Amino acid sequence: MTQPKIEGNLQLDLGGFALNSGDFSIPLQGVTVLFGRSGSGKSTLLRAISGLDKRTRGHLTVDEQIWQNGHKTLPTQHRDIGFVFQDAALFPHLTVRQNLEYGIKRLPKTSRPADFDELVQRVGIAELLDREVTYLSGGERQRVAIARALLTRPKLLCMDEPLSALDWRAKAELLVLIEEVIEQTNLPVLYITHAPAEVERLADRVLFMKAGQVERMETLQQALARPDSPLFDEQGAVSVLLGQPKEQADGLQKVQVGEQSLWVSQYLVVNKPEVRVRILARDVSIGLADPQNLSIINHLQVEISELIPQDEHRMLVRLRLADGQHLFAEITQNSAKRLNLQAGLLVFALIKTAAMTE
């Protein structure tokens, strides 16, 4: 059996802006983040995929079902998608409970409703059911929106910048929730964001958009391996290491990465088999020997795989961990020369700050 996919090539002319996606093929599995600057067409593509704009042209097949063929389009209500909008789009004339029931009432006879009470508990809105949606906070609204989308038993979950309107605390809490929900429901997700931190946290793969076109699709690791990755913001290059959470001590969390271990600052209780650790390249220094008596606790033995000169006399060093994962370090070109760094050299990466992605 072949892997189910979203395949297509969609055009949507909005007058001032035109989407002309080019061919794309997205596996219907895991989280695909649509990433690009504002105005790159991420939202337009997602609306076209959802059938929310009648002017969409082109073709689109999802799991071998035709959703768009030229002018012929399968109406949104027949596409089995759940959609979480940036501003939640709750129905203001209905209570929280009525909002949730809207989708349940319209479930096809053949599909079994989700466990309402369990979901409402998990999403954390059990106390809010009889409230008017007008009086909910931004975070609460998004929780309701997520529950509402899941209750329609979608085959594909679309999320259009669900966190962008929230403050940082609500953002952090909701990211945990979204992560849990995705893991438990095992739904394929199309997720729009322009925040690299959300990509690093959630993405299995990244679909880069530019000027109304799909530029390329890469796995998260591939996307982060490029020294000029669009995922790098003003903080510079970033690496994400996968590891297994172990014990906790003194506010630190041990994460096993291959044979070695990292201690990272602990924000939240984790109960997942695998976590992502986000490390800024500029927080990584290089030592030729393993230095003792240092405040930095994380020393990883690594191999230099590439030296990439940058402007302003900086040098980006690509390091390979024993288990094949890679890590960027940013040092000065002067230091690289002084230490005589070369590809193939075994060195120690000294990591000042590491955090589980939040």
Place this chain on the structure above:
Amino acid sequence: MLEIFGTQINLDPIWLTLEVAAMTTVVLLVLGTPLAWWMSQMRSSNKVLLEALVALPLVLPPTVLGFYMLIIFNPNGMVTEFLQLFGFEGQLTFSKAGLVIGSVFYSLPFAVQPLMHAFESIPSRLLDAAATMRASFLDRFFTIVMPLSQRGFLVAATLTFAHTVGEFGVVLMMGGNIPGQTRMVSIDIFDHVESMEYDQAHILSAMMLIFSLAVLMLVYGLNRRFGVKVG
């Protein structure tokens, strides 16, 4: 006949006026709703033309409108002859039907404009969200659009009713002022004044004044109350 302050008032024009206004309101809500929805969703420049056409009765002298409708709906005209193919008997002008047809056109903007503005103010995301929850177009219209445009419907119905009660020129042209058949209150007042029956004119005019004031206060009250809640 009713006696108020010792003056005999013929109630027929009052009942006829209320009846025509009620029928006009129903017809306009039924026909105006899809028209207003269609206009609210239009993006092309045709919308300007359509908006202007709908607003035409606001600026056109009612006699002009009435004159054209007499031409279109006259007993030997195309519309009547077309209806006769389906066994229609009688005529569209100088009858109650004529009054309603005239009123429908004359009050069109008062139904369509509030509805259109109500529809335009509904965020399209709400309808998108409903579509992703498997609601069909009509389903979305009845469960999202209508409840969220309650105020628009109330304003449209009230203004249409009141405006129809207050019209003069169009009903005179289309109805012809036949006592007991097409004589509405506004024309009745005119007749009383013509015949120097100032007592009757006073009483009917005062009734119209109070009615109109009450309706306008209702409309503005609705605007204030719901404007805060729904907006």
